[in-house]
Amino acid sequence: MSDTRHRFWPIFLLLHAMMAAIHGEDCFHPQILPHKLSLLDTKLDLSHCNITRLQPSTFRTYHNLQILDLSYNALEELDFSVFQFHTTLQRLDISYNQLRTINCSTLQYIRGITHLNMSYNYLETMFLCKEFAILTKLRYLGLSATRIDRYDFVNLAHQELETVFLGLEHLQHYESGSLQLLDTEKLHVVLPQTSMNTTPLYNDFNISTTLELSHILCEETCDLIVEDIRKIIQKSKVSKLILSDVTMPWHEMIEILSISWRSTIEHLSIYRFTFIKEFVYEVIDFSQGSLKSLTVENVIPQVFLQSGEEHPLHMISKMFIENLTLSYSELSYFPCPPWPSIFRSLILTNNRITDGIFDGCSTLPNIQSLDFQNNVLERLSSIASMTSTMKSLKYLDVSGNRLYCDFRTACQWSQSLLILNISRNKISDSIFNCLPTNLEVLDLSGNQLSSVNNGINHLKVLKELYLSSNQLSHIPDCSHMSKNLIYLNIEENIIHSPAKEQLSKCQHVKRIIAGKNTFQCNCELRSFIRTAEDLHESLIGWPQSFTCEYPQDLKGVMLKDFHPSEISCNVFILVGLIVGAMVVLLVFMLFLCKYYDLPWYIKMIFQWLRRKYRIRNNNNEEAMMGKCFHAFISYSQQDYEWVTDLLIPNLEKGDNSIKICHHIRDFIPGKAIIENIIESIEKSYKSIFVLSPNFVQSEWCHYELYFAQHSLLGKNSDHLILILLEPIPQYLIPNKYSKLKAIMKHRTYMEWPKEKGKHGLFWANLREAIKANIPLEE
Ligand SMILES: *[C@@H]1O[C@H](CO)[C@@H](O)[C@H](O)[C@H]1NC(C)=O
Numbered sequence: 098m099s100d101t102r103h104r105f106w107p108i109f110l111l112l113h114a115m116m117a118a119i120h121g122e123d124c125f126h127p128q129i130l131p132h133k134l135s136l137l138d139t140k141l142d143l144s145h146c147n148i149t150r151l152q153p154s155t156f157r158t159y160h161n162l163q164i165l166d167l168s169y170n171a172l173e174e175l176d177f178s179v180f181q182f183h184t185t186l187q188r189l190d191i192s193y194n195q196l197r198t199i200n201c202s203t204l205q206y207i208r209g210i211t212h213l214n215m216s217y218n219y220l221e222t223m224f225l226c227k228e229f230a231i232l233t234k235l236r237y238l239g240l241s242a243t244r245i246d247r248y249d250f251v252n253l254a255h256q257e258l259e260t261v262f263l264g265l266e267h268l269q270h271y272e273s274g275s276l277q278l279l280d281t282e283k284l285h286v287v288l289p290q291t292s293m294n295t296t297p298l299y300n301d302f303n304i305s306t307t308l309e310l311s312h313i314l315c316e317e318t319c320d321l322i323v324e325d326i327r328k329i330i331q332k333s334k335v336s337k338l339i340l341s342d343v344t345m346p347w348h349e350m351i352e353i354l355s356i357s358w359r360s361t362i363e364h365l366s367i368y369r370f371t372f373i374k375e376f377v378y379e380v381i382d383f384s385q386g387s388l389k390s391l392t393v394e395n396v397i398p399q400v401f402l403q404s405g406e407e408h409p410l411h412m413i414s415k416m417f418i419e420n421l422t423l424s425y426s427e428l429s430y431f432p433c434p435p436w437p438s439i440f441r442s443l444i445l446t447n448n449r450i451t452d453g454i455f456d457g458c459s460t461l462p463n464i465q466s467l468d469f470q471n472n473v474l475e476r477l478s479s480i481a482s483m484t485s486t487m488k489s490l491k492y493l494d495v496s497g498n499r500l501y502c503d504f505r506t507a508c509q510w511s512q513s514l515l516i517l518n519i520s521r522n523k524i525s526d527s528i529f530n531c532l533p534t535n536l537e538v539l540d541l542s543g544n545q546l547s548s549v550n551n552g553i554n555h556l557k558v559l560k561e562l563y564l565s566s567n568q569l570s571h572i573p574d575c576s577h578m579s580k581n582l583i584y585l586n587i588e589e590n591i592i593h594s595p596a597k598e599q600l601s602k603c604q605h606v607k608r609i610i611a612g613k614n615t616f617q618c619n620c621e622l623r624s625f626i627r628t629a630e631d632l633h634e635s636l637i638g639w640p641q642s643f644t645c646e647y648p649q650d651l652k653g654v655m656l657k658d659f660h661p662s663e664i665s666c667n668v669f670i671l672v673g674l675i676v677g678a679m680v681v682l683l684v685f686m687l688f689l690c691k692y693y694d695l696p697w698y699i700k701m702i703f704q705w706l707r708r709k710y711r712i713r714n715n716n717n718e719e720a721m722m723g724k725c726f727h728a729f730i731s732y733s734q735q736d737y738e739w740v741t742d743l744l745i746p747n748l749e750k751g752d753n754s755i756k757i758c759h760h761i762r763d764f765i766p767g768k769a770i771i772e773n774i775i776e777s778i779e780k781s782y783k784s785i786f787v788l789s790p791n792f793v794q795s796e797w798c799h800y801e802l803y804f805a806q807h808s809l810l811g812k813n814s815d816h817l818i819l820i821l822l823e824p825i826p827q828y829l830i831p832n833k834y835s836k837l838k839a840i841m842k843h844r845t846y847m848e849w850p851k852e853k854g855k856h857g858l859f860w861a862n863l864r865e866a867i868k869a870n871i872p873l874e875e
């Protein structure tokens with residue numbers, strides 16, 4: 098058994114990894130969880146992870162856990178004491194599990210909870226035990242039920258909730274009045290799809306001011322649903338109705354709209370409306386109703402892509418409502434109302450609206466707020482002239498379009514405009530020559546501005562100016578700008594070397610946001626940093642968001658911590674320092690030369706190195722033929738002591754690596770001296786001459802020198818080594834020895850140093866000079 102398991106182990110691991118990949122990154126696994134997530138994470142998504150049990154230790158390390166999603170798992174029971182160390186936990190989603198009961202005695206461990214979603218479990222009853230009263234911070238509660246009895250919610254009676262979600266698809270039984278115990282601003286319900294009598298339930302939907310009905314699906318039998326909604330609207334007296342995830346034909350939707358038109362409802366929102374069947378244009382009177390605002394978001398497929406006069410938008414544009422939102426619905430235009438409308442706010446964001454919208458439209462006299470965020474507008478001049486007929490327009494948002502400056506003639510803006518948001522477009526510097534003069538707030542962030550020109554000075558009442566994420570390389574000159582300016586945002590530009598004066602000119606601005614720029618940390622920046630430190634109260638984000646970008650090695654360093662030394666920033670100090678260092682070095686060298694004979698050491702080491710190199714190169718065997726000594730020594734009898742006591746012992750060292758030919762022991766007795774000399778020189782690799790005033794006087798020595806120099810085998814002039822034991826004044830050398838004079842003039846010789854400390858190097862050098870591979874002989 099264990100054998101086979103071993104064999105399949107790799108496959109098992111692979112499958113395991115694949116499962117983990119399918120289940121997503123954040124899936125629960127007792128071993129990997131603690132390592133995978135940062136302990137600082139406040140949010141944990143463990144939905145769709147097949148979790149069946151929670152261990153007490155599972156979340157122990159996540160002290161900051163605030164939001165935990167455990168939906169779509171297989172939990173059968175849940176002991177809330179697993180969260181006893183998470184007093185920070187605020188939102189807990191345990192919907193779509195298999196819980197059968199609530200472990201009431203452990204509810205105290207989540208007493209800080211604000212959002213609790215327990216819907217779509219297998220709970221047998223809806224009765225919420227008395228421990229729910231502990232959850233005093235609870236604002237959102239999600240439940241689903243098959244039956245609801247009279248006192249199920251009695252323990253929540255004193256809780257002021259914001260939203261209660263009830264998934265009632267499978268509701269079989271509802272006891273009248275049960276919901277009346279709840280106190281919530283918003284009730285969100287999925288309506289029953291069973292055949293129970295819904296009247297008592299719908300009568301109780303009057304508990305909240307906002308009612309959301311979701312998952313309204315009618316493909317065949319729409320009449321019943323529309324009838325239900327009519328009943329609910331008439332009974333509930335809500336002021337805000339939200340219909341979400343709706344699938345129905347256009348006709349039924351219009352019917353619901355006209356039911357709402359004359360009811361208590363003031364705000365109707367429809368989210369995610371899937372339109373089915375044919376579009377049929379209907380003429381319906383949408384004048385003078387109760388409805389003040391209508392929001393429609395996410396219409397699929399796009400009914401608004403219809404063409405022709407009988408367009409759904411024509412119907413909508415004739416509505417008498419104050420505020421209209423049509424978003425995420427692929428609108429490419431919106432018609433100008435045929436008569437003066439009461440629209441105050443139009444929000445047409447995230448569509449495909451193009452230039453020419455409301456061109457010359459004079460029937461929007463009351464419009465105060467227009468939002469065209471995230472569309473495909475291009476010409477700013479057409480937007481400007483569009484506003485010129487809107488006498489009440491205060492707020493215009495055209496951010497996230499493709500707008501560029503194309504002003505050729507004088508620009509016309511509505512003079513009532515106070516807030517203009519043109520962020521995230523392709524606006525260039527010429528914008529400053531054409532702006533509505535009464536602006537209080539101007540947002541030009543995320544454009545292509547490279548500088549701010551004087552045009553900005555015409556905005557006399559400007560309070561807030563947003564210029565972040567452009568290509569500004571300088572801080573704009575605030576000195577001539579509006580005296581009311583209290584907010585200036587220039588972060589994320591390419592300001593690298595701001596001058597100090599630029600910043601001090603903006604002193605009167607209460608909040609300056611200038612971080613995240615590409616600051617170049619060099620000497621010039623120092624004065625800016627000083628000013629910034631003085632102004633730190635109004636400089637928002639100082640010091641964290643002010644960091645060096647260049648040079649590379651300072652990248653990420655806060656400007657606050659950038660302190661270049663006075664030396665590196667002042668050329669005179671720097672030059673002075675270099676000259677000073679050179680002088681000190683020179684003096685030091687002179688000192689060394691004078692007291693420690695530096696040149697002598699350098700020369701010796703240089704010679705030693707040269708010899709070492711040479712030996713390695715021409716130490717060929719051929720040259721060594723017939724040699725039996727490394728060196729022949731010639732000296733004057735007066736220097737005998739130095740030679741026998743120092744020279745020979747230091748060269749031979751008793752290890753036989755160097756053999757010296759010394760006439761006292763190596764001359765063959767009986768032979769003529771001359772013969773001996775010649776033979777010795779020829780048998781030696783080198784000839785060492787110990788020069789001294791004595792040497793010069795010695796007849797024999799001259800002979801030896803003569804022979805050595807003319808030795809047949811000593812072809813390379815290198816085989817003579819001259820040691821100058823004592824200086825020899827030129828006059829001491831008799832004239833007849835012109836040879837010696839010449840040699841001493843032209844050949845370098847090694848001087849015997851008087852200082853003991855130098856002897857080591859002298860001997861090493863000399864040994865190196867005569868080192869060679871002498872063929873061994875008996
Ligand atoms: C309509 O929009 C205006 C302007 O944005 C706003 O002041 C007002 O509160 C809105 N009215 C309703 C009923 O939503």
Ligand SMILES: *[C@@H]1O[C@H](CO)[C@@H](O)[C@H](O)[C@H]1NC(C)=O
Pocket residue numbers: 470494496497518520521538539540563
């Ligand atoms: C301008 O619109 C953007 C969204 O496109 C928004 O984030 C920004 O806050 C708005 N600016 C102002 C000043 O409200």
